[in-house]
Amino acid sequence: MIFSLSSGPPPAGIAVIRLSGEGVFDCVRILTGTRRLPPPRTAMLRSIHRPGDHQLIDKALVLIFPGPHSFTGEDSAEIHCHGSPAVVAAVQQACLTLGLRPAEPGEFTRRAFENGRIDLTQAEALADLIAAETESQRDQALANAGGRLRTLAEAWRTTLLNLRADVEADLDFADEPDVATPLATPAIRALAQEIATALASAPLAERVRNGLTIAVTGPPNAGKSSLVNALASREVAIVTPIAGTTRDIIEVHLDLGGVACTLLDTAGLRDSSDPVEQEGIRRAKARAAAADLVLSLGEGANEANRLRVVNKIDSTGDPPGVRNGTAFVSAATGAGLEELRAHLVHWAREQLPRGEPALVTSARQxxxxxxxxxxxxxxxxxxxxxxxxxxxxxxxxxxGRLTGAVDPEELLGAIFSRFCIGK
Structure with a gap:
């Protein structure tokens, strides 16, 4: 039997403690001091007592989920108590006294997989859903958590098994064994095309999952750090009039209209004899070359993945806005920043897959x-x-390895170790 705090760390209004495994219902009876369990999947108010001396710990909502119709496929329960550190600690200690052990990261989900409640593609999608920070990440994770890829993979595997049966029957019964089954080749070609189509969505799905990258580049004192702070709406980069202040790359995570993005503040590009600054400039150039978009403060080529930014328009007199491949802004006064944000939101959404969320969402898949x-x-x-x-x-x-029908133990450990405790 295992248990874990599945909600956020205390203090909180409510804490959810999950229990799973054979004998969990007997533990619930001891904790609540009654033989009568709540009806399945129905929350009922119960007093939670400390085993042994029956001292009252809290009044909490208790739910039970009989296996195999539970998330883990085992008898499971949840205790929804008050989320103070003292109450949570007391309930956890009561679980330990009754012989339950703390769950390892991802153990609830791993038990769901091992008991046939989900497959590996759904487990990966659940991990992505827990980690989702933006609307696009949530939508993509929800689609596969519902089993879209699993359904397709099972259909593909059934087709493959039928093809194998046809070819092997041809081996046993054909008069000319050197001639392939005539109907097999078109069927194999059609299946390959289906899988190739699904694979084509993988690069876009990875962009949704990991987020887009926007590098801010330019010479020293061009206002790169000020622009990063303005777009982030908080002070994340040090701003001084001293050239070369930014040495290493500073990363800021943004939500651009539901799309995850990482904004990179890079070292000023100039000739320098300082070896530390030289390394910062080398890294800046490398990250800019790999970025999805470059905000170039200063002169720059009109490239597809580059937007020229003219900063400090409060001193140049340029009107704010984005026009002809150039953004005119003032990080100091905020002029033109809303137009730049709107431009970046539109750009980010254009990078996402259109229509249904992508099927293939991880490097393993x-x-x-x-x-x-x-x-x-x-x-x-x-x-x-x-x-x-x-x-x-x-x-x-x-x-088979895609869904977990065939998979080595060490791979399962690597997948489920990504989960937080309590999931």
Whole structure:
């Protein structure tokens, strides 16, 4: 039996303590001092007592979830008590006294996987949902937490198993074993195309999951740090009139209209004999080259991923706004910042996949589907039925690892270690 605080750390208005495993309902009976459990999935007010001396700990809402129709697939319960540190500590100590142990990170979700309640793609989506900071990240995680990729993967695997059966039957019964089953090649090609289409969404999904990157570059004293502070609406970078103040890259996380973005304040670009500043400039150039968008304070080429920014328009007299590939702003007075933010929100939304959220959302999923696709291409090109059957078997194994039907123990540990305690 395991338990964990599944809500935020105290103090809080309410704390949720989850319990799961065989014998949990007996523990609930002892804690509440009654043999009568609440009806399944119905919250009822109960007094929570300390085992042994029956001292009152708190009055709390108690729910039970009989297995296998629970999140973990086991008998589970939740105690919704007051969220003070003292109450939470007392309930946790009562659980320890009754023989429950603290859950490890991701253990509830791992038990759900092991009991067939979810597959690995849904587990990864739940981890992404917990970590989601923006609307686009939430939408993408919710789609796969509902089993979209799982449903497709199961259909693909069924098709693969049928193809394997056809090819192997041809091995057993065909008069000419060197000739592949005529109907197999179009079916393999069609399945490969479906998987290739799903894979095409992976780069965009990664951008949603990890966020876009916007680098702010330019010469010293161009106002880069001031612009970063203004866009972040808080003081995150040191601003001084001394050239070379920014040495290392400062990262600021922004929500641009529901899209996660990381804003990078970089070192001023100039010739310098200072080895520390030289390293800062080298890093600035490298991060700018890899960024999705560069805000260039100063002269710059009119490139697709670069927006020239003219700062300090309070002294130049330029009207604020974004026009002809250039943003005119004043980080000091705020002039033009709203127009720049609106431009960045529009740009960020344009980078997202259109229509349905992407299916393939992690490097692990993309790798396994790429591997599956490669084996299918081999099977499509192979004319000998024995070799074709082997390629189809390898493709089916890769798809099995995608959902967790076939997976090594160490990979499961790596996936579920991403979860927080209590999930």
């Amino acid at each position: 993309a790798h396994l589907l790429s591997e599956t696709l490669a084996f299918l291409r081999e099977a499509e090109a192979e004319h000998h039925p024995v070799l074709r059957a082997e390629s189809l078997r390898l493709a089916a194994d890769s798809l």
